[in-house]
Amino acid sequence: MDEAGQVLAELRTARRRRRTARIDTFEAFYRAYLTALGLGLAVLFLSNLTGDTRLRPATLASIRTHGPAIVGLALALAVAVGLRSGGRGGPLVIEAADVRHVLMAPIDRGLSLKGPAVRQVRFALLIGAVTGGVGGLLAFRRLPGVPGAWLACEVTVGAVGAATAVASAMVVSGRRWSRLRAGVLALAIVAWSAADAALSWRTSPVTLVGEIALWPLRFRPAGLVGLVGLLVAAAVIIIGLRGVAGTSLEASERRASLVGQLRFAATLQDVRAVIVLRRQLALERPRARPWFRLRPVGVRLPVWRRCWHGILRWPGARLVRLVLLATIAGLAGVGAWRGTTPLIVVAGLALYVAALDAVEPLAQEIDHPDRSDSYPRPAGALHLRQLAAPAVVMVGVGAIAGLAGYLATGLALRALVVAGVLIVPASLVALSGAAVSVVKGPPPPLSPQQWMSLETAGIRLAGRLIWPPMLAVLGLLPLLAGRSATHPVPVVAAAGTGVVIVVAFAAAWVRFEADAHAWWTKTVASALWAPSSSPKG
């Protein structure tokens, strides 16, 4: 090791030593216990919820034909996300102090960045392996094949896919490719995979990796071509790691600052701050000019018009994200209808994330409470009005989800009718979840939780974070109610009506939450501090 490398290693060792000395052993064990408990519960949940119904021969044949390309398409999307991140300077997150003191020192940046880059690829491998493992767990319950083989293949494909996505970002950022160039490449890779999926080809390297994912279902010598995909992925990872020295310092410094804030916001469970910072990280800014201008109509409907002024300035990337999330929700909904129950959670979460984007006009108001305070109406009334335009947006998102589901079922009329019945309640309940999350905000720093036991406070905090997205999942439960019914449409419609009641409760909560909170605080304060009525002595 040369002298610079030696100094860098010593610097990192000194920092690690100091950090290790600060760790509270009890807290570390407690965190490990909570993580293990959470993972155990997740595995138990997934294992129990997975449908055990074996797929029909026709479906199996379809999976054998189209499966590799569909898995490849999912991997291509992951790589495309990586390429886009690379175009914005990702994926490396370097500490601001490292940018100033190490990257600006006269030493080879490849040497400085090798460690963080390898760690990031290693982390991606782990996350991909876990995701693939969950996929394998779901697959072997419904598909023929050896469970161990499913797990091994899905873990491999997941790990390779995630690492390739991260390395693709490094290739782009290391070579300072423009966002446009990265975007075009991402589009080309996705289009290539989509062509493979549509025409049942096996030409794209990601489709070849997808071939490995289906080995437990159908292994044949020709399937070994999947190894070529692995070789291409390995090449991308090596090229990405070797080119990391070219990463832009400007982007690194910007990311260092934003990611630091992002982590802090995540620690505080401040969902809104996380969303805003993530948008900044993605350089997602409102358009200088709206997509089209609203016609002036005087002073009528000021809140409605103010909301649309904001929505019409949404950047193209946000619109594309909404369409993608809607498509995911639609496809996952079809999967849940056909028997893979856990996909209902995926569909619900996709709608919830879309709703967090859609609810932006209300979130803007909550971010600037002085504005609503100066408005001569109760804040709750204003907040409720600000949900009208997002509701229209969400019904649009729901319609796209329904269309995706309709197309995925091969234009089945029943799918169209079920989607038609469910679009409005499911979209609005997802919006309700997002509105509740935004209005509730992060947990207050000083709260009665401080007087609770660690477990109780933890469960309460987790509940506060989890129940808004669970509302969105709740909105799709009519799908599960109807899928096994002889005449599903009336069942879905009846359950959907029940969901509308949830929306009404959420709307009432948004309208009266501030008033109720003020009343409760005042009542508690007066009860605690009221002078005693019986004179002493």
Added chain:
Amino acid sequence: MGAELVAEGLTKDYGDLLALAPLDLRVTPGERVVVVGPNGSGKTTLLRMVAGLLEPSDGTVTIDGHPAGSLPARGATCYLPDDPVLYDDLSVAEHLEYTARLHGRHDWEAPAATLLEQLGLTARSDDLPSRFSRGLRQKTSVALGLIRPFSLLLVDEPFVGLDPSGRQALLAMLDELTATLVVATHQMDYVARAERCIALRDGAVTYDGPASGADLSSLVG
């Protein structure tokens, strides 16, 4: 000995916003230049591009013929920002040690002790800067800048947060330097100590001449 700084057509924009209009600049070795201008005029942008922290949208900037941000330019250029960025888990002394060694300086102990003494940080050398006030962090940042070898010093608002003794110490240190010096500041009394003044407004140069002859109130106001 100081380094020569040359900028040709140096431009920075952020989409619609022009932060620095095409700028041509030559600073001769050992020259002392002060950059003034109202908030948002482009002073920090200029310094950060010379330091290699920002990439020009157009044009070039070189230090002794080497592009800003290149390995030789990083060795020659020291940038003291107005926002000190320090490790939370290294003491002041450790900061000084590793900064000096990363810049290839082996005889760092005696100069580090002198710097700490001059800046009044001797008693705090084993403390973590995460517990420091703004002024103490600024002093630590100054010490880190000056512990390493350089031939071009870029200083952005150096006196912000410093107490009078820290300010005097920094002034004395800057006066003793033989390196080329570019200081961006709002402190008008410092301008008189420079040889040359460059005034920026809305990203464009509005004055470039002797510091003594500059009408500062019109340039900065």
